[in-house]
Amino acid sequence: GSPPGPPGGVVVRDIGDTTVQLSWSRGFDNHSPIAKYTLQARTPPSGKWKQVRTNPVNIEGNAETAQVLGLMPWMDYEFRVSASNILGTGEPSGPSSRIRTKEAVPSVAPSGLSGGGGAPGELTINWTPMSREYQNGDGFGYLLSFRRQGSSSWQTARVPGADTQYFVYSNDSIHPYTPFEVKIRSYNRRGDGPESLTAIVYSAEEEPKVAPAKVWAKGSSSSEMNVSWEPVLQDMNGILLGYEIRYWKAGDKEAAADRVRTAGLDSSARVTGLYPNTKYHVTVRAYNRAGTGPASPSADAMTMK
Incomplete structure (x- = not known):
């Protein structure tokens, strides 16, 4: 006897934003019954094969379908299946056809909120652009909320584009070096993601107005x-x-x-x-x-x- 042969015909159905249903056909058991199946996924072109979470958690040797859990929305995936028996794990199946999971609202707030500097009358706000795996959908951008510290109403600005990393609010009424409260969230065409914690960012400084007296x-x-x-x-x-x-x-x-x-x-x-x-x-x-x-x-x- 030897480990089982590769399963065949891996098919992806019921594609959701973080789940898919995978089916396969059994390969040769090489005279030792198949005990379990293992499922792997990769994000082409360069992703490595990694074991995925499944429902059921343990896939018995007589199963021919299982649900894959914990995928990222709006990402490309390929899947493969391996069979194991008492003698070991066999060669994996060929990869499934490539699918893309469904879009979802962003689930993570942008990080790295900071800023300051610029010309008089400006509030410059910076953040860290969000990488592809956190965008969850098309039409991605950032939504800023800001207010002078101590003021009651927030102003907002929509900044389209996943790669943008700063925004400048210009207004002649901004006094130099004034603290603003600033928050940021991301959006895509499914909706707005969660909001960051509030950061304090100062408007632009002006050069000193006072000379040393003596x-x-x-x-x-x-x-x-x-x-x-x-x-x-x-x-x-x-x-x-x-x-x-x-x-x-x-x-x-x-x-x-x-x-x-x-x-x-x-x-x-x-x-x-x-x-x-x-x-x-x-x-x-x-x-x-x-x-x-x-x-x-x-x-x-x-x-x-």
């Missing part, structure tokens, strides 16, 4: 000076990232100034690479993601000989 500068060697300034208060327009020092030789135009940026909220810095015995004019500005604010009054420093 600047002090003093040469500390023939090629360096120390610069310090009165810090500006954290501004409602955005998140202060640091300060930009501009310095230029007396007699030059300010447009020719060199610039150095500090990262963080220290209110002093050392500027290097200067000419000896030279007078410099110095200004300081605050900056954030949107740009650089207005200049402080200028201060003068003389490098050493």
